[in-house]
Amino acid sequence: MSLLEATKIHKSYGNKFTKQEVLKGIDLTIEKGEFVSIMGASGSGKTTLLNVLSSIDQVSQGSIRIGDTEITAKKEKALAEFRKHHLGFIFQEYNLLDTLTVKENILLPLSIAKMSKKAAQKQFEGIAKDLGIEDIAGKYPSEISGGQKQRTSAARAFIHEPSIIFADEPTGALDSKSASDLLNKLSDLNSKREATIAMVTHDPVAASYSSRVIFIKDGQMYTQLHKGDQTREMFLKDIMTTQGVLGGVHHDA
Amino acid sequence: MTLNQLIWKSLKKNLSNYYLYVFALIFSVALFFAFVTMNSSPDTGAAKETTTGSVGLTLASIVLTVIVTVFLLYANRIFIKRRSKEIGLFQLIGMTKRQVFRVLSMEHFLLYFGAMVVGIGFGFLTSRLLELVLLNVTGQEGLATLSFSMKALLQTILFFSVVYGLIMLSNALYIRKRNILDLFQVRSKSEGKRVSVIETIMGIFGLVLIGTGYYVSSIMFRGDMVRVELLFGIMLFILATVILGTYLFYKGSVSFLGNLIRKQKAGYLHVREVLSLSSILFRMKSNALMLTVITTVSALAISLLSLSYITYYSAEETAMQRVAGDFAFLEKAPADTFTAMLEENGIAYERNNIDIVKANINVKDIVQAEGDFNFNPDEMLATVISDEDVEIDVAPDETVFSGTNDLMSQIMSLKNTGEIAFEEVGTKQLTGTQDEYYVSNIFTSGGLPTAVVDQETFERLNENKDPELQWTSSLQVTVNMEDSSKVTEANKLFEELPEGELPQFSRIKQETDQKQSLGLTLFIIGFLGLTFLITSGCILYFKQMDESEDERSNYTILRKIGYTRNDLLQGIRLKQLFNFGIPLAVGLLHSYFAVKSGWFIFGTELWTPMLIVMGLYALFYSIFGVLSIQYYKKVIRESL
Ligand SMILES: Nc1ncnc2c1ncn2[C@@H]1O[C@H](COP(=O)(O)OP(=O)(O)OP(=O)(O)O)[C@@H](O)[C@H]1O
Ligand SMILES: [Mg+2]
Numbered sequence: 001m002s003l004l005e006a007t008k009i010h011k012s013y014g015n016k017f018t019k020q021e022v023l024k025g026i027d028l029t030i031e032k033g034e035f036v037s038i039m040g041a042s043g044s045g046k047t048t049l050l051n052v053l054s055s056i057d058q059v060s061q062g063s064i065r066i067g068d069t070e071i072t073a074k075k076e077k078a079l080a081e082f083r084k085h086h087l088g089f090i091f092q093e094y095n096l097l098d099t100l101t102v103k104e105n106i107l108l109p110l111s112i113a114k115m116s117k118k119a120a121q122k123q124f125e126g127i128a129k130d131l132g133i134e135d136i137a138g139k140y141p142s143e144i145s146g147g148q149k150q151r152t153s154a155a156r157a158f159i160h161e162p163s164i165i166f167a168d169e170p171t172g173a174l175d176s177k178s179a180s181d182l183l184n185k186l187s188d189l190n191s192k193r194e195a196t197i198a199m200v201t202h203d204p205v206a207a208s209y210s211s212r213v214i215f216i217k218d219g220q221m222y223t224q225l226h227k228g229d230q231t232r233e234m235f236l237k238d239i240m241t242t243q244g245v246l247g248g249v250h251h252d253a
Numbered sequence: 254m255t256l257n258q259l260i261w262k263s264l265k266k267n268l269s270n271y272y273l274y275v276f277a278l279i280f281s282v283a284l285f286f287a288f289v290t291m292n293s294s295p296d297t298g299a300a301k302e303t304t305t306g307s308v309g310l311t312l313a314s315i316v317l318t319v320i321v322t323v324f325l326l327y328a329n330r331i332f333i334k335r336r337s338k339e340i341g342l343f344q345l346i347g348m349t350k351r352q353v354f355r356v357l358s359m360e361h362f363l364l365y366f367g368a369m370v371v372g373i374g375f376g377f378l379t380s381r382l383l384e385l386v387l388l389n390v391t392g393q394e395g396l397a398t399l400s401f402s403m404k405a406l407l408q409t410i411l412f413f414s415v416v417y418g419l420i421m422l423s424n425a426l427y428i429r430k431r432n433i434l435d436l437f438q439v440r441s442k443s444e445g446k447r448v449s450v451i452e453t454i455m456g457i458f459g460l461v462l463i464g465t466g467y468y469v470s471s472i473m474f475r476g477d478m479v480r481v482e483l484l485f486g487i488m489l490f491i492l493a494t495v496i497l498g499t500y501l502f503y504k505g506s507v508s509f510l511g512n513l514i515r516k517q518k519a520g521y522l523h524v525r526e527v528l529s530l531s532s533i534l535f536r537m538k539s540n541a542l543m544l545t546v547i548t549t550v551s552a553l554a555i556s557l558l559s560l561s562y563i564t565y566y567s568a569e570e571t572a573m574q575r576v577a578g579d580f581a582f583l584e585k586a587p588a589d590t591f592t593a594m595l596e597e598n599g600i601a602y603e604r605n606n607i608d609i610v611k612a613n614i615n616v617k618d619i620v621q622a623e624g625d626f627n628f629n630p631d632e633m634l635a636t637v638i639s640d641e642d643v644e645i646d647v648a649p650d651e652t653v654f655s656g657t658n659d660l661m662s663q664i665m666s667l668k669n670t671g672e673i674a675f676e677e678v679g680t681k682q683l684t685g686t687q688d689e690y691y692v693s694n695i696f697t698s699g700g701l702p703t704a705v706v707d708q709e710t711f712e713r714l715n716e717n718k719d720p721e722l723q724w725t726s727s728l729q730v731t732v733n734m735e736d737s738s739k740v741t742e743a744n745k746l747f748e749e750l751p752e753g754e755l756p757q758f759s760r761i762k763q764e765t766d767q768k769q770s771l772g773l774t775l776f777i778i779g780f781l782g783l784t785f786l787i788t789s790g791c792i793l794y795f796k797q798m799d800e801s802e803d804e805r806s807n808y809t810i811l812r813k814i815g816y817t818r819n820d821l822l823q824g825i826r827l828k829q830l831f832n833f834g835i836p837l838a839v840g841l842l843h844s845y846f847a848v849k850s851g852w853f854i855f856g857t858e859l860w861t862p863m864l865i866v867m868g869l870y871a872l873f874y875s876i877f878g879v880l881s882i883q884y885y886k887k888v889i890r891e892s893l
Contacts, residue, residue: 054893056813077817084815095810099535100527103520109814111523120521137520156814 003032003164003196009062011048022048024219025062030164033194034186037207039243040216046138046200047092047168047218053198054087054166055079066164080175084112088157092200094149096141102152103128103137109160127155130185132178146173154182158189160172167199171206183209205247206241215246222246260683264448275368277328277791279319282372282413284784287380288317289405299377313777317428317784320550323415329420331799333357333427341433350428357428367419373409377401383780431880437553452512452610456505457616462498466491480761487663495843499548507835508534524816528824532804533831543796544836547789551840551874554785556847559866560855563848565768567856572764574857576655577603577693578731579740581749583755588730600736602743607642609696609729610633610714611722612675616705619683634722636696641712643691648708651682654702656690677717678710692729726755785869790877793833797881801888808892818889825885833878841867 011023022045026063030036040046053055053064055071057076063072069082088109089095096105103124110120128134131151136144144152150173156164167186187209188194199210207213209232215222227235292314333340343353415606470491511534515522522531533540582588588604595602617630647653652673669686692703706714734740740761747759808821845868852859 023727049501077819080812080815080817082815083813087815088812089811091810095813096808097527097531097807097810099531099804099807100522101520104522104527104531107521108524108527108811112816117521122521124520 002029003034004030004064004066004198006053006064007062008053009049009064010047010060011052012060018253022054022218022219023059026216026221028053028214028220028221030196030198032196034212035188035197035210036199037210037213038198038200038216039202039207039213039239040222041246042202044216045219046216050166050168050198050200054089055083063151080184080224084109084197085160086163088160088162088165090150090154090165090167090170092143092172094146094153096149096152096156098141100134101138102144105141105152105153106159108156113160119128123159123234127212131155131182146172147175150174151178154185161189161193162195164182164198167197169201170199171203173200179203179206191242202206204236204239207239208232213239214244215242217246271332271364274328275364276334277325277795278365278368279375280787280791281325282369282409283376283379284404285317285321285375286373286409287383288314288780289408290380290402291402292382293402294398313781316781318412320784320788323546324792325416326420326423327792328795329423330368330427331795333424334799335802337431340428344433347505350822354425354428357424361424362418365413365420369410369413373406376409377757380650387699387775415610427843432603450504452507452509455501456507456509459498459503459505462494463502465499465500466495467846469494470846473613473850480526495552496545496549499547499839499843500541502839503544503835504537507541511537518524524820525824525827527811527822528804528807529828529831532800532828536800538559540832543792544832547793547836548840548843550785550789550792551836551870552843552847554782554789555780555840555844555867555870557785558870559781559844559863560852561775561782562862562866563852563858565775567858568767568863570763570858571856572760572769574690574694575763576758576760577607577690577729577759578733579743580732581693581758581760582730582732582753583726583728583757584753585697585728585730587750587753587757587831590749591747591775592732595743597731598742598745598746600739600743603735605642605731605733607638607691607709607729607731608715609639609692609724609727610711611696611720611724612637612677612714612718613722614676615674616667619668619673620833621668633701635701637714638691638703638705639708640705641708641711643705645705647705649683649707649709650681651684651707652710653684653705654686655688655705656694656697656703657688670750673704675714676719678713681706681710690824695756696724696729700862786873789836790874793836794877794881794884797832798884801881801885805888808889812889812893818886821889822882822886825882827887829878829882829885833875833881837871841871 001036006026006028008027009201010021010025012019012021014020015147026049033178036037036047038049043089048057052059055064055066055074058070063070063176065071066082071079074082079119096102097108100108106127110123112199115123123182124137125134126140126251128137131154133151133155136148136152140154141149150170154167154170157167166188170186171182175181183206186197186199190197197210199206201207208227214224223242340353340357343356344350348356437490469487473491491795512532513781514526515534516532518526580591582591592602593602612633612635613632615631616633620630643655645653654667657667667686669683669684673683674678674680686702690703691705697703734743743762746757747762750757811821812818845863848863852863856862
């Protein structure tokens with residue numbers, strides 16, 4: 001059975017008069033242990049899709065199942081519980097708490113899991129080293145760079161080893177070295193711990209790290225590419241070709 | 254788009270931001286206008302003739318002006334902070350600082366003077382209500398005759414125009430001092446600096462200062478210190494040490510303790526602590542200042558209200574002490590006339606004669622602490638009555654003290670039991686103390702206890718009494734109404750009595766006289782106290798609204814991560830407990846020492862009126878705490 005299954009999801013914003021349909025009936029399944037990228041033009045509904053898949057936003061129509069949980073039918077409290085234990089997020093805006101230091105931000109998901117302080121510290125050291133943020137652990141978000149914020153945000157998504165990670169442009173603010181570090185970390189988690197990953201990106205290089213790329217256009221699924229046995233370079237070429245056909249994304253690619 | 258259109262547009266868009274500000278404005282204008290209207294009304298004119306009255310009113314106006322100014326400047330500051338991003342944006346697209354300032358000033362002008370008109374309307378209504386209350390409190394008959402006063406209107410307009418000028422000045426400085434980047438970051442910067450040694454020293458120094466202030470306040474009315482010309486200076490000293498101490502205490506100890514806890518958590522914070530501890534520390538600088546302001550204002554308010562309520566409350570008590578019954582006479586003849594009149598009018602009464610002897614007693618054994626006043630425990634002049642004249646039973650070798658009060662125990666404290674010795678009849682065992690007044694205080698030199706003894710002892714004392722010690726009269730006749738609703742009617746008859754040689758008393762008359770003479774001062778103090786209460790509550794509430802808006806995005810993140818609204822609310826409650834609870838607790842402590850230092854100038858009862866005021870204050874004050882939690886609830890609900 002697939003880990004995530006979304007059927008015919010619709011999402012509209014606004015009231016009766018200003019209604020704008022952003023998602024127009026998307027069907028999507030993600031298998032356990034898969035690393036999926038979602039691409040599409042700016043404003044095509046990628047963030048919206050990610051939000052409804054991750055239970056942060058509600059669909060207007062359709063159903064979403066993660067594991068054996070039908071999340072469209074659940075109450076807010078149960079959803080919160082679910083997110084807490086099973087989901088990790090890296091948001092497009094960094095979404096760090098201004099009032100907390102980098103370390104405190106990262107450890108936030110652990111405090112609910114009742115992990116011992118010692119174990120938490122060990123977990124933190126590992127992840128901070130991997131992402132190169134040990135030196136800024138005591139700083140406040142207003143004192144660090146955009147890329148450091150993004151890495152902090154990523155560290156927070158990984159630290160409690162969630163079963164599925166949602167990432168919205170996790171490499172947007174990073175130079176190519178830090179970007180590939182982060183992406184390698186993601187693939188590591190994916191291959192070693194079998195973490196399922198859904199990542200929105202504009203960057204074909206980032207997308208080439210995944211095993212499947214879904215293209216969204218006008219609120220519908222346009223096409224998808226499987227990596228299969230290709231090398232990353234070949235897959236990258238494929239992605240870029242499709243992107244060219246799709247059009248409209250070159251400006252930020 | 255022209256500048257005018259821009260102003261109009263931003264005014265409309267910002268109405269939700271403005272509403273807090275508008276409320277603050279209307280409230281202040283109404284308050285101020287009500288106050289000046291009352292001040293210039295002919296009804297209060299009479300009271301102003303007295304020096305204390307006019308000094309009090311002037312002082313009150315000054316305090317009110319300061320408080321209102323600070324309050325409005327504060328509300329404006331919060332409001333401009335809310336819009337700092339917008340101001341930055343205006344500049345980013347090429348407006349000069351001067352132009353931005355013009356837009357803001359225009360916007361403000363419309364709003365400010367609009368709110369003023371509404372405020373004056375409210376103020377007029379309030380002033381009528383207040384006058385009714387005033388007349389009622391002072392026990393005067395009559396209707397509120399307040400009319401719209403042109404003078405008050407002009408004063409109000411003048412004052413608020415000046416405040417408008419100040420606000421504009423503060424805005425100009427704000428815009429000038431900050432570059433665009435600051436404006437964009439205004440909400441996300443930490444105010445915390447992590448220097449713990451200095452903080453500790455500061456905190457300790459703060460505590461020392463507070464302690465000094467408390468100590469000086471407790472000895473300032475001691476015999477050897479009372480020098481009237483110094484009193485004002487001493488009071489200023491106390492005020493300064495306590496306020497500065499409070500500030501240092503908050504700034505030092507709170508952030509020191511907070512950082513200690515935080516450090517010990519090693520980055521591993523529960524969501525409760527995220528929303529309380531780290532949020533408080535994040536804004537410690539502005540918090541310390543605000544907590545100090547709130548504490549000071551609360552302490553002032555509680556002290557003022559307590560003292561005025563002590564006065565008011567004691568009016569009844571004082572009347573009770575002065576007059577041992579509804580009516581009291583010192584000779585038989587006028588009492589007979591009076592009771593005859595009562596009978597004529599069919600008013601049922603109860604008459605009670607008490608024989609009185611004055612004697613020296615030695616109370617050395619039961620003196621608890623050497624008093625500061627000239628008082629010789631070997632020879633205390635006491636009033637003695639027989640147990641048969643009052644309704645208690647005292648054994649032959651015993652005695653009971655009655656008619657003690659807080660004031661007396663302040664001056665000299667006596668134990669409730671022990672041995673005392675009469676010069677004429679020897680030692681008696683003191684078995685207890687009551688606060689009942691059997692004898693009017695004209696006999697008791699203003700509140701020394703009255704000794705109740707066995708009838709036989711009394712007769713012996715009476716035979717051997719020292720004529721030197723006796724007062725003009727040795728008889729008290731009290732007349733009490735059986736039906737207490739008839740007292741007013743009886744009082745009318747009492748007023749018709751011819752004046753006798755010796756004074757004759759009516760308790761109800763004493764009470765109204767007292768209240769009337771105090772009424773205005775009392776009322777003004779009460780009014781100011783109430784203003785302080787509302788102002789401090791509002792400032793706190795505004796600050797919390799502001800913080801909650803700043804932290805809205807934090808709630809969004811936390812809820813995205815998977816914390817429920819309840820998890821977040823737990824932290825919020827903790828934070829409110831700190832924000833509202835700490836200044837209240839410290840304010841209560843401050844005012845306790847303030848009241849304790851000088852309450853006996855105002856009245857005779859300390860505890861009951863003070864505790865009532867403190868309780869009510871805490872209650873009303875908590876309303877603001879509950880309101881801000883409600884506000885947080887709303888913000889959290891909307892945050893996802
Ligand atoms: N809260 C909202 N209310 C109304 N409309 C919204 C809201 N959020 C998004 N939209 C609209 O939905 C559409 C899709 O937005 P979305 O954020 O999903 O785009 P995106 O694909 O993530 O774009 P980008 O690559 O720029 O991040 C946009 O046209 C946007 O205007
Ligand atoms: Mg997006």
